[in-house]
Amino acid sequence: MPNQGDCDLTKFLAYLDPDPGRAAEEYERLRRAITRYLQNHGSWSPEEQADETLEILCRKITAGESIADRNSYARAVALNVLKRGMRKESRFESLDAAHNPGDDPPAKNALENRISFEAWRKSEAEDQEELKRARLECMRACLSQLPDNDRQLLMEYDPKRAHDRARREELAKQYGMTPNLLRVKVCRIRERLRQCRDECLKVKSTPSSK
Numbered sequence: 001m002p003n004q005g006d007c008d009l010t011k012f013l014a015y016l017d018p019d020p021g022r023a024a025e026e027y028e029r030l031r032r033a034i035t036r037y038l039q040n041h042g043s044w045s046p047e048e049q050a051d052e053t054l055e056i057l058c059r060k061i062t063a064g065e066s067i068a069d070r071n072s073y074a075r076a077v078a079l080n081v082l083k084r085g086m087r088k089e090s091r092f093e094s095l096d097a098a099h100n101p102g103d104d105p106p107a108k109n110a111l112e113n114r115i116s117f118e119a120w121r122k123s124e125a126e127d128q129e130e131l132k133r134a135r136l137e138c139m140r141a142c143l144s145q146l147p148d149n150d151r152q153l154l155m156e157y158d159p160k161r162a163h164d165r166a167r168r169e170e171l172a173k174q175y176g177m178t179p180n181l182l183r184v185k186v187c188r189i190r191e192r193l194r195q196c197r198d199e200c201l202k203v204k205s206t207p208s209s210k
């Protein structure tokens with residue numbers, strides 16, 4: 001039995017649709033819809049936040065939570081994920097307006113606020129670059145741990161061509177399975193890769209690893 005807070009992908013796919021092939025299709029459809037929703041709401045990293053949203057949904061289903069309207073619930077979760085991602089920046093929204101009467105003159109205070117704001121933005125940009133490098137390093141490490149066949153399948157299975165029936169059948173034949181089973185396999189590989197990447201990032205974020 002999964003621990004509390006775990007994501008059981010098998011259970012989540014079964015929730016999306018009892019048929020494994022249709023479940024994999026629904027997973028991809030839902031991921032695309034969440035990604036578009038996040039893009040339309042100003043996300044800087046819509047695909048990563050879509051994965052985070054699906055992870056939360058998966059944990060909810062694994063824990064036995066009942067979700068009446070899947071799409072509405074997914075949008076609500078995605079919006080919360082987006083808000084958390086923007087929380088740091090929102091703390092500085094009123095920085096330029098900060099001034100207490102009787103203190104330094106407004107012009108001097110505004111200049112100091114602007115310098116502080118620019119310093120924060122520079123620090124934030126550096127943090128983002130460091131995070132991108134860490135993600136790239138973790139993804140490369142996790143990809144190297146995959147079996148050769150799984151890694152090759154991920155490279156060949158282009159999500160933009162997911163509805164290309166001829167291509168799906170060609171890949172399925174190449175890997176000795178039906179197109180539906182191929183989609184399920186890709187979903188499982190991606191989930192393992194995401195979990196590996198997240199664990200790697202946790203290790204990199206600990207003080208002892210720096």
